[in-house]
Amino acid sequence: MLVFGGTGDLALHKLLPALYHLHREHRLPKTMRIIGISRKLLARQHYIALAERHCRAQIEKKDFDDNTWFSFSKRLDYLAIDAAQAADFNRLTEFLKHSPEHAYIHYLATAPHLFASIASNLAINGLAGPHTRIVVEKPIGHSLDSALSINAAIGTAFAEEQVFRIDHYLGKETVQNLMALRFANALFEPVWRSAHIDHIQISVNETIGVENRGAYYDAAGAMRDMLQNHLLQLLCLIAMEAPVRFDADSVRNEKVKVLQALKPICGLDVQDKTVRGQYTAGHVGGHNAPAYYFEKGVNSDSDTETFVAMEVEVDNWRWSGVPFYLRTGKRLAKKTSEIAIQFKPVPHSLFNDSQANLLLIRLQPEERISLELMAKVPGKGMHLEPVNLDINLAEFFQDSRRWKAYERLLLDVIENDSTLFMRRDEVEAAWRWVDPILKGWQQHYQRPRPYPAGSNGPEQAHSLLEKHNRAWLD
Numbered sequence: 001m002l003v004f005g006g007t008g009d010l011a012l013h014k015l016l017p018a019l020y021h022l023h024r025e026h027r028l029p030k031t032m033r034i035i036g037i038s039r040k041l042l043a044r045q046h047y048i049a050l051a052e053r054h055c056r057a058q059i060e061k062k063d064f065d066d067n068t069w070f071s072f073s074k075r076l077d078y079l080a081i082d083a084a085q086a087a088d089f090n091r092l093t094e095f096l097k098h099s100p101e102h103a104y105i106h107y108l109a110t111a112p113h114l115f116a117s118i119a120s121n122l123a124i125n126g127l128a129g130p131h132t133r134i135v136v137e138k139p140i141g142h143s144l145d146s147a148l149s150i151n152a153a154i155g156t157a158f159a160e161e162q163v164f165r166i167d168h169y170l171g172k173e174t175v176q177n178l179m180a181l182r183f184a185n186a187l188f189e190p191v192w193r194s195a196h197i198d199h200i201q202i203s204v205n206e207t208i209g210v211e212n213r214g215a216y217y218d219a220a221g222a223m224r225d226m227l228q229n230h231l232l233q234l235l236c237l238i239a240m241e242a243p244v245r246f247d248a249d250s251v252r253n254e255k256v257k258v259l260q261a262l263k264p265i266c267g268l269d270v271q272d273k274t275v276r277g278q279y280t281a282g283h284v285g286g287h288n289a290p291a292y293y294f295e296k297g298v299n300s301d302s303d304t305e306t307f308v309a310m311e312v313e314v315d316n317w318r319w320s321g322v323p324f325y326l327r328t329g330k331r332l333a334k335k336t337s338e339i340a341i342q343f344k345p346v347p348h349s350l351f352n353d354s355q356a357n358l359l360l361i362r363l364q365p366e367e368r369i370s371l372e373l374m375a376k377v378p379g380k381g382m383h384l385e386p387v388n389l390d391i392n393l394a395e396f397f398q399d400s401r402r403w404k405a406y407e408r409l410l411l412d413v414i415e416n417d418s419t420l421f422m423r424r425d426e427v428e429a430a431w432r433w434v435d436p437i438l439k440g441w442q443q444h445y446q447r448p449r450p451y452p453a454g455s456n457g458p459e460q461a462h463s464l465l466e467k468h469n470r471a472w473l474d
């Protein structure tokens with residue numbers, strides 16, 4: 001596995017720890033080597049020391065031991081090249097003692113503007129043959145046009161079945177559980193539609209700021225960093241029809257149909273249907289947090305949104321009239337990722353205090369599925385209260401280690417299973433819907449609304465629901 005961007009944040013914090021876990025559980029092919037690549041000049045032993053420092057910090061103490069690290073480190077190597085320079089790839093092929101029978105996984109953990117040149121440099125140097133796979137990180141591009149040109153460049157060098165477009169949310173256990181919940185239980189299908197569902201909320205709230213990724217984030221913002229990919233993927237899994245089989249093409253065909261059914265939000269609609277926010281100074285988890293525009297790498301007069309909320313419609317038979325409210329932001333009060341399915345009230349109420357049912361699927365911090373039902377309070381009279389049918393998945397499956405998303409997805413790449421990866425048309429359909437919103441913001445909604453770090457986001461995000469007599473489930 002060649003990790004382009006091997007000294008970067010993603011490689012050191014997520015990919016190498018995930019590979020360590022797979023190695024520890026004997027899931028990696030015996031002869032597999034892992035080669036970090038970036039421009040920084042580093043000797044192999046210094047790269048190993050860097051990797052060890054980060055793995056020790058990321059991996060739980062009970063899972064990290066010196067013997068396993070020693071055997072894992074034998075797989076690691078490092079090469080300094082500039083991956084944008086075609087000439088440097090000669091050194092790569094020499095380093096690999098390249099032969100056409102070698103199988104390679106090229107993991108592009110670099111900024112997206114390098115994807116096209118890396119893909120074509122690999123092809124020119126014979127490193128894109130049938131035994132190779134390429135993994136590309138989100139966001140793929142910055143807009144529909146850039147995504148089209150990146151996909152075209154990758155498509156010239158690699159066949160679609162060699163390309164793994166990763167979205168780590170699809171590697172999360174509870175996200176995959178959404179499919180189990182919907183398609184392995186007959187109970188939900190009859191009510192999973194506009195006749196019974198009032199609205200759906202998808203929230204991915206973070207307490208962290210931009211950390212050491214200010215320069216990247218300032219050019220991206222919450223829409224490109226989170227909503228265009230992670231939140232739309234969650235929406236697809238909630239809204240899609242049952243695939244014919246659980247295989248890559250069947251699942252992805254159904255997701256594309258949802259993306260194509262998203263009602264466009266264009267021009268002045270953005271003022272009504274979307275809310276952009278940017279955090280100002282505040283307190284998160286008892287600590288002072290600086291305003292976004294004081295973060296390292298961020299422009300001091302930045303217009304980038306660190307929060308976005310919107311009302312989305314899926315224009316098809318099943319979802320007609322059911323709003324999907326999407327929300328994500330940094331430096332919010334609490335870290336939670338959850339999906340709430342709010343059912344409609346009973347058609348004819350016999351009791352004064354009856355409330356509509358709620359199905360809550362929580363991805364983070366704990367993995368939980370809970371169904372709120374109405375029950376009678378014991379004693380005289382007929383008083384009702386909501387009670388929860390509640391499953392904590394980690395507690396229930398306590399004998400199985402909870403895999404991190406990247407472990408699952410890296411193993412899928414190694415085993416050539418692309419079910420949980422995005423196909424080219426899927427990424428492009430997502431951008432096709434997002435692009436007019438970004439353009440609408442440029443023309444009609446340049447300045448994001450301020451919200452204090454540690455709050456629940458800008459006031460306007462609440463009005464988005466309040467005007468329809470609804471509220472975010474905080």
Ligand SMILES: NC(=O)C1=CN([C@@H]2O[C@H](COP(=O)(O)OP(=O)(O)OC[C@H]3O[C@@H](n4cnc5c(N)ncnc54)[C@H](OP(=O)(O)O)[C@@H]3O)[C@@H](O)[C@H]2O)C=CC1
Nearest residue numbers: 005006007008009010038039040082083084109110111137
């Ligand atoms: N960090 C995260 O948690 C996540 C990141 N991503 C995506 O992953 C990708 C990487 O992100 P991240 O790790 O945060 O970024 P970083 O900026 O931390 O890392 C970028 C890496 O690319 C290397 N690099 C830059 N230019 C070149 C070049 N010309 N040739 C070879 N190597 C180069 C850098 O090393 P050097 O400068 O020494 O060359 C560095 O190792 C991005 O596309 C991002 O959107 C996606 C999800 C989460």
Ligand SMILES: O=C1O[C@H](COP(=O)(O)O)[C@@H](O)[C@H](O)[C@H]1O
Nearest residue numbers: 168204206208225226230337364
């Ligand atoms: O892709 C990204 O995801 C993380 C949030 O991931 P999670 O697994 O911790 O929920 C986000 O912080 C980052 O900005 C974004 O690039």
